Amino acid sequence: MKEKSTSFDIAFRAGVSQSTVSRALRNSPLVNEATREKIQAIAKELNYKVDKNASSLRSQHSDTIALLLFEDPTNDDSAINPFFLSMLGSITRACSNRGYDLLVSFQQASEDWHADYEDSNKADGLILLGYGDYLSYEEKLLKLLDQETHFVRWGAEVKNLPLISVGCDNFQGGKEVADHIINQGRKQIAFLGTASSHAPEFFDRYKGYCHALESHGLIVNDRIQFNALYTEDAGYKAACELIASGEKFDAIFAACDLIAVGALRALQEHNITIPEQVSLVGFDDIAIASFTFPSLTTVKQDTQLAGELLVETLLTMIQGDEAKTTLIAPELVIRKSCGS
Amino acid sequence: MKEKSTSFDIAFRAGVSQSTVSRALRNSPLVNEATREKIQAIAKELNYKVDKNASSLRSQHSDTIALLLFEDPTNDDSAINPFFLSMLGSITRACSNRGYDLLVSFQQASEDWHADYEDSNKADGLILLGYGDYLSYEEKLLKLLDQETHFVRWGAEVKNLPLISVGCDNFQGGKEVADHIINQGRKQIAFLGTASSHAPEFFDRYKGYCHALESHGLIVNDRIQFNALYTEDAGYKAACELIASGEKFDAIFAACDLIAVGALRALQEHNITIPEQVSLVGFDDIAIASFTFPSLTTVKQDTQLAGELLVETLLTMIQGDEAKTTLIAPELVIRKSCGS
DNA sequence: TAATAAAATGTAAGCTCTTACAATGATTTT
DNA sequence: AAAATCATTGTAAGAGCTTACATTTTATTA
Numbered sequence: 001m002k003e004k005s006t007s008f009d010i011a012f013r014a015g016v017s018q019s020t021v022s023r024a025l026r027n028s029p030l031v032n033e034a035t036r037e038k039i040q041a042i043a044k045e046l047n048y049k050v051d052k053n054a055s056s057l058r059s060q061h062s063d064t065i066a067l068l069l070f071e072d073p074t075n076d077d078s079a080i081n082p083f084f085l086s087m088l089g090s091i092t093r094a095c096s097n098r099g100y101d102l103l104v105s106f107q108q109a110s111e112d113w114h115a116d117y118e119d120s121n122k123a124d125g126l127i128l129l130g131y132g133d134y135l136s137y138e139e140k141l142l143k144l145l146d147q148e149t150h151f152v153r154w155g156a157e158v159k160n161l162p163l164i165s166v167g168c169d170n171f172q173g174g175k176e177v178a179d180h181i182i183n184q185g186r187k188q189i190a191f192l193g194t195a196s197s198h199a200p201e202f203f204d205r206y207k208g209y210c211h212a213l214e215s216h217g218l219i220v221n222d223r224i225q226f227n228a229l230y231t232e233d234a235g236y237k238a239a240c241e242l243i244a245s246g247e248k249f250d251a252i253f254a255a256c257d258l259i260a261v262g263a264l265r266a267l268q269e270h271n272i273t274i275p276e277q278v279s280l281v282g283f284d285d286i287a288i289a290s291f292t293f294p295s296l297t298t299v300k301q302d303t304q305l306a307g308e309l310l311v312e313t314l315l316t317m318i319q320g321d322e323a324k325t326t327l328i329a330p331e332l333v334i335r336k337s338c339g340s
Numbered sequence: 341m342k343e344k345s346t347s348f349d350i351a352f353r354a355g356v357s358q359s360t361v362s363r364a365l366r367n368s369p370l371v372n373e374a375t376r377e378k379i380q381a382i383a384k385e386l387n388y389k390v391d392k393n394a395s396s397l398r399s400q401h402s403d404t405i406a407l408l409l410f411e412d413p414t415n416d417d418s419a420i421n422p423f424f425l426s427m428l429g430s431i432t433r434a435c436s437n438r439g440y441d442l443l444v445s446f447q448q449a450s451e452d453w454h455a456d457y458e459d460s461n462k463a464d465g466l467i468l469l470g471y472g473d474y475l476s477y478e479e480k481l482l483k484l485l486d487q488e489t490h491f492v493r494w495g496a497e498v499k500n501l502p503l504i505s506v507g508c509d510n511f512q513g514g515k516e517v518a519d520h521i522i523n524q525g526r527k528q529i530a531f532l533g534t535a536s537s538h539a540p541e542f543f544d545r546y547k548g549y550c551h552a553l554e555s556h557g558l559i560v561n562d563r564i565q566f567n568a569l570y571t572e573d574a575g576y577k578a579a580c581e582l583i584a585s586g587e588k589f590d591a592i593f594a595a596c597d598l599i600a601v602g603a604l605r606a607l608q609e610h611n612i613t614i615p616e617q618v619s620l621v622g623f624d625d626i627a628i629a630s631f632t633f634p635s636l637t638t639v640k641q642d643t644q645l646a647g648e649l650l651v652e653t654l655l656t657m658i659q660g661d662e663a664k665t666t667l668i669a670p671e672l673v674i675r676k677s678c679g680s
Numbered sequence: 681t682a683a684t685a686a687a688a689t690g691t692a693a694g695c696t697c698t699t700a701c702a703a704t705g706a707t708t709t710t
Numbered sequence: 711a712a713a714a715t716c717a718t719t720g721t722a723a724g725a726g727c728t729t730a731c732a733t734t735t736t737a738t739t740a
Contacts, residue, residue, distance in 0.1 A: 004459070006726060017690045022728060032688060047487065049460040053402065054726035057393035058695050064443075082627060085425045092409075092446055101462065103404075104432055104444045119344070119389040121696095122441065147387065261631065287422060291601065293633030346696060357720045362698060372718060394696030397725050461726095 005046045013046075014039050025050060056121065064101040065314060066123035067091055070130030071106050080106075081230060081258060082286040083303070087129060087154065090307025098311065118149045125150035125314045131201060131230055131256075150317045152310050156200035157325060164317065166309045166326045170201050173299040173330030174208025177253050177281050180297075180332060182216045184339060186251040186279055189213070190224035192238045192263055193255025199229060202255040205283060209253055224249050228259045235262025243270050251279035251338070257286045257298055264292055264337075275339030285333055294336035302328055345386045353386075354379050365390060396461065404441040405654060406463035407431055410470030411446050420446075421570060421598060422626040423643070427469060427494065430647025438651065458489045465490035465654045471541060471570055471596075490657045492650050496540035497665060504657065506649045506666045510541050513639040513670030514548025517593050517621050520637075520672060522556045524679060526591040526619055529553070530564035532578045532603055533595025539569060542595040545623060549593055564589050568599045575602025583610050591619035591678070597626045597638055604632055604677075615679035625673055634676035642668055 007025075011018040016035060024031045024039040031039075042048075056062040069084060088104065095102040103123055117123040126144075128151060141161060144151055153165040181189055191209060193202040210220050224247050228238035235254055239262065242249065252267075254260035260282030267274055274280050274294055282289060285300035309326055316323040347365075351358040356375065363371045364379035371379075382388075396402040409424060428444065435442040443463055457463040466484075468491060481501060484491055493505040521529055531549060533542040550560045564587050568578035575594055579602065582589065592607075594600035600622030607614055614620050614634055622629060625640035649666055656663040 008726085018727085019691080019729080020689060022726095023689090026728090030688070035688080047459065049456065051397070051726050052460045052462045053393045053397035054695090055728075056695095057391070057397055057697085058726080058728045060695070060728095062393065080429050082422070082425075085422075085429065088428070089420050089425065089446075092444055096445060102444050104428075104442050105436055106429075106432055116389065119387065120392045122392045288628050288631050291628050291631045291633075293631075348696085358697085359699080359721080360719060362696095363719090366698090370718070375718085391696050394725090395698075397727085398696080398698045400698095400725070 005048045007048075007050075009046065010039060010042050010048055013042050060121070061124050061318075062101075062121060063099065064103060064123045065095060065125050065127060065311070066103040066105065066117040067127045067129060068117075069104070069106050070128070071108060081131070081256075082288065083257070083284045083301075084129060086286070086303045087307060090304050091127060091129075091310060092307075094307045094311035098315065100311070100315075118151075119147065125152075125318045127151070127310050127314060128153040131155070131199060150314060152314045152317070152323075154306065154310060156204055158200070159197075164313060164323050164325055166306060166313060167201070167328065168301040168306075168330050169327045170204035170330070171208040171211070173283060173301075173332075174205035174253070175212045176208075176330065176332045177205075177283070177299060178209040178212030179216075180334070181251045181253065181279055181281060181338060182212065182218065184279065187218060188221070188224060188247075188249045189218075189251040189253055190226070190242050190247075190249040191253050191255070192226050192228045192235060192242070192259050193253075194227050194229060195225060199255075202229075205253075205255055221247075223247050228255065228262075230256065230258060232258045232262040232265075235259030236266045237262070239263035239266035243267075243272070249278065252281070254280065254282045257282035257284040257289050257296065260296055260298070260337075261288060261292060264296070274337050279338035281338055289333075290335065292337070297335045297338040298333050300331045300333045302331070345388045346391075347388075349386065350379060350382050350388055353382050400461070401464050401658075402441075402461060403439065404443060404463045405435060405465050405467060405651070406443040406445065406457040407467045407469060408457075409444070409446050410468070411448060421471075421596075422628065423596070423624040423641070424469060426626070426643045427647060430644045431467060431469075431650060432647075434647045434651035438655065440651070440655075458491075459487065465492075465658045467491070467650050467654060468493040471495070471539060490654060492654045492657070492663075494646065494650060496544055498540070504653060504663050504665055506646060506653055507541075507668065508641040508646075508670050509667045510544035510670070511548040511551070513623060513641075513672075514545035514593070515552045516548075516670065516672045517545075517623070517639060518549040518552030519556075520674070521591045521593065521619055521621060521678060522552065522558065524619065527558060528561070528564060528587075528589045529558075529591040529593055530566070530582050530587075530589040531593050531595070532566050532568045532575060532582070532599050533593075534567050534569060535565060539595075542569075545593075545595055561587075563587050568595065568602075570596065570598060572598045572602040572605075575599030576606050577602070579603035579606035583607075583612070589618065592621070594620065594622045597622035597624040597629050597636065600636055600638070600677075601628060601632060604636070614677050619678035621678055629673075630675065632677070637675045637678040638673050640671045640673045642671070 007018050007021045011021045020031055021039055024036040092102055117126055153163060155165055155167050157165060191206055193206060195203060195206045197203055213220050226238040226241050228234035252263055254263050260280055264280060267278060272278055282296050282298040285298045289296040289298045306328055313323045347358050347361045351361045360371060361379055364376040432442055457466055493503060495505055495507050531546055533546060535543060535546045537543055553560050566578040566581050568574035592603055594603050600620055604620060607618060612618055622636050622638040625638045629636040629638045646668055653663045
């Protein structure tokens, strides 16, 4: 690299002190307008940019936030759930709109990700993203809390921890799905996902589904509930198990679109027609959902809004203000897979 | 935040000088093993992390790279082409495998993105990503070159600029597509994309297509070539124009999958059957491609490899070694949309 | 016109590390 | 036993900025 100029070079050329340069470049009201313009002109001419490291070191904040995306360890490192990719996109935009830089990093929940970004002053705060088996890293969250690290999570609330998060109203979403299916006259609605707090989002969707069933006088049948986590493959397998079980079912509620897509494949391979014989509904509304055949009825989570909110909430915390957990309203998107 | 400990605190507790702490924490061979272990233990106990800003400032490198993703300005800020999202994922992984942090940022080609990241020492180098109308920012690339900034681009080579890039062999990909379609007996193959150097990738695909046509004794017919850039909407519109033109065609080569998906929609709305009446082929192999109905024949670009290569190449340059431009082999993925 | 207030600039400390260089003690060589 | 070598540690100088505080200049008021 060529020799870089420093604020001293600018100061020398402008005939002022270095501190005045520093102030001028940050548009401090303390400096005379003429002086400031002169300094900024010289800076531009020399291609000068304030050194981020020096600046952050001195001021003790980096105007940077770090996004930690937790990957599904069962997933062989290739595809990331498109839903999170979409979140990533909106978070990136939200940051840039606010003049913040964004550090992105993929993590395994099991690894030593906590205690890194903010402690080393790489970032002023963290966003934690991923379908969360928060149980498996509750201990790390506690440490984060203990260190007074600023962070927000995407996802469900965690029982009795005072965590700030932004999430979708999964219970409501699950309820709307089940209501809709029931209103279409289906009675045996299988659930593909997980009814355990290891996947709190799925669990909440499941609870909403149960609630709807019960309020329509239907009973929840365990024998048509099969476990599946996050991936298309898992969905495929769960659906195969469901079919093989011999249990009757006339609808499937998949806990996320990827699972639904896998289930769709399984159903088609078994020549089960959708929506005639079986209704299928997913959750997330990833791009793929509108292209499957038949197109997939699902629940849209507004990722654009979610990204904004996550960043907004985190910045509030960084500023030292009180932030609170927000719930985003889900939106049922009706397509062909449930015989609209 | 709580009071953070510094290397001096560690030094005090360990009864050594601060410089020894600094060495110990970076596993310098200069320090005695017993001393090092003691220091590292204390550091761990105090939750100490080396301050990234101080470290980068002093050493003049940040072990960080910046990814600039150029958005299509015609796109109203919502969706990013899934292909690039996939690249983003693989780049993130490649960085983290090498212990580098990654700064991600979306940019409009028109804006003042150059001269920022490396000049301010935020990053040691840049990766430029996006379907590139490099003409529109040639001037900025020149400035980057002039400033001796380290950067790699994803995409086609640019005429006579000495730019290092990693790209797909688009010519070859276009050729394979056309060869395949022709071998299936189709003769009037429309092209939806752009035959201009404003979108060099598309142009190369087009040239490959032309080459294949000619080598099979077919002539390239301008009247069934319609402009479309990057988006599904553009693909839809271009296909509509094609249909409205009244020209005969029995196949469509779309310059990217999103265009193909748009074209698919247009064809279906006009009750044109695929692949019976018209074969349809795309490019990129985004996730959606395998879910359309019929599933989309396309050309896969290995994003996993591409990410690795981009990072690898950039790091080579950062180390001061000679790096060279690489071309990735395209792979034709045959599905149902061209009547395999 | 002197006293006071306001605006603009300068001085210097310090943010936390890395690293060249100097110093120490232990070990080996002659 | 003195000289030379090696391993380990310490000393101190920045890297380039921000900011509290001091100072100067200019405008305002009595």
